[in-house]
Amino acid sequence: MDREPKAMDPDHDRRVDYLHSASYDLFILILTIFSLVVVGLFLLPLKPAVDAILLFVDFILCAFFLLDFFLTLRRAPSKIDYLVRRGGWLDLLGSIPAVPGLPWTALFRLARMSRLIRIVRHLQGKDRDDVIADARNAPARTALLSTILTAILLITTISLFILRFERGAPGAQIRTGADAFWWSFVTMTTVGYGDYVPVTIAGRLLAIILMTFGIGIFAVLTSFMASRIVSAQEDQEDIVAQVREENAIIRAELAEIKELLKQQRGHDE
Numbered sequence: 001m002d003r004e005p006k007a008m009d010p011d012h013d014r015r016v017d018y019l020h021s022a023s024y025d026l027f028i029l030i031l032t033i034f035s036l037v038v039v040g041l042f043l044l045p046l047k048p049a050v051d052a053i054l055l056f057v058d059f060i061l062c063a064f065f066l067l068d069f070f071l072t073l074r075r076a077p078s079k080i081d082y083l084v085r086r087g088g089w090l091d092l093l094g095s096i097p098a099v100p101g102l103p104w105t106a107l108f109r110l111a112r113m114s115r116l117i118r119i120v121r122h123l124q125g126k127d128r129d130d131v132i133a134d135a136r137n138a139p140a141r142t143a144l145l146s147t148i149l150t151a152i153l154l155i156t157t158i159s160l161f162i163l164r165f166e167r168g169a170p171g172a173q174i175r176t177g178a179d180a181f182w183w184s185f186v187t188m189t190t191v192g193y194g195d196y197v198p199v200t201i202a203g204r205l206l207a208i209i210l211m212t213f214g215i216g217i218f219a220v221l222t223s224f225m226a227s228r229i230v231s232a233q234e235d236q237e238d239i240v241a242q243v244r245e246e247n248a249i250i251r252a253e254l255a256e257i258k259e260l261l262k263q264q265r266g267h268d269e
Contacts, residue, residue: 020072022126025119027145028068032116034153035061035109042098042106049167051103052177053159058106059097060152065112066095087114140223147220151188154213158206159184165202172199190214 020028038054038061046054069091076082083089094112099105163180166172173196174180183196187210198204 020075021141022123023142023145025122027149028064029116029119029123030149031061031064031152032112032119035065035112039106039109042103049163049177049180050160053156053163053181055098055100056178056181057152057156057159058109061109062095062097065091068115069095087118090114140226143220143223147217151213151217154210155181155184155188158210162198162203162206165200165206166198169200169203173197174203184210187211188214188217190218 035058038058041054042051042058069088072091073079073082073088076086076088090111091114094109094115096105096108098108159177159180162174162184163177166174166180174183179196183198186193186196187207190211198207
C-alpha cells in the first residue's frame with residue numbers, strides 16, 4: 001500500500017525523468033524542434049545541393065542527441081526503467097542520422113517527440129522564476145548552450161544562403177552543398193584554409209558575420225572553462241574546510257572523553 005502513492009506522485013516521476021537543468025532542457029527542446037524542421041525539409045523536393053547541407057546539419061544534431069541519450073542514461077536512477085518505461089529507446093532511435101540517398105530515414109527524428117513531450121511537461125511544472133534562477137546560477141553553462149545553439153542555426157542558414165549567392169556567380173568556387181557547409185564551418189572556426197573564397201559582395205558579408213561570431217565562440221569557451229576550474233577549486237576548498245571542521249569536532253570530543261576518564265580514575269582512587 002505504501003508503494004502505490006509514490007508511483008502516483010508526480011514530483012517523484014519528475015525526479016526520475018529529469019536530472020538535467022532547465023537551461024539544458026530548453027537547449028535540447030529547441031534542438032529537437034529544429035531537427036523536426038530539418039526532417040520536413042528533407043521530405044520536400046529540394047535540390048541535391050540543399051539536401052547535402054541538411055544532411056550535414058542532421059548529422060551534427062544526431063551527435064548532440066546521442067550525447068544527450070548517454071548523459072540521461074548515466075544519470076537515471078534506474079537504467080532499465082529509463083530505457084523501457086520512460087522512452088529511452090526512443091531517444092536512442094531518434095539519434096540515428098539520415099542515410100544519404102534514403103531521405104525517409106530522417107523520420108527516425110520523430111522518435112524524439114517522446115523526449116520533447118517529457119521536457120515540455122517538466123518545464124510546465126516549473127515556475128518561470130525557477131527557470132530564470134537556474135540560468136542565472138550557472139551563467140557560463142547557459143552562455144555555452146546558447147552559443148552552441150546559435151552556431152548550429154547560423155551555420156545552417158548561412159550555408160544555404162552562401163550556396164544561393166555564390167553558385168551561379170562568375171568565378172565562383174562554392175558550387176555544391178558540401179562546399180557551402182565546409183566553407184561555413186571553417187569560416188566560423190576562424191581557421192580560414194582559403195580553399196573556398198566567396199566572390200560576391202553578399203557572400204563576403206556572410207563571411208564577416210561568421211568570423212565575428214567565431215571569435216565570440218572562443219570567448220565563451222574560455223569563460224566556461226575558467227568557471228569550471230574556479231568551481232572545482234571552490235568545491236575542493238569546501239571539502240577541505242569541512243574535513244578540518246570535522247577533525248576539530250572529533251578532537252574536542254576526544255578531549256572531553258579523556259577528561260571524563262581522568263575524573264573517573266580520580267574518583268575511583
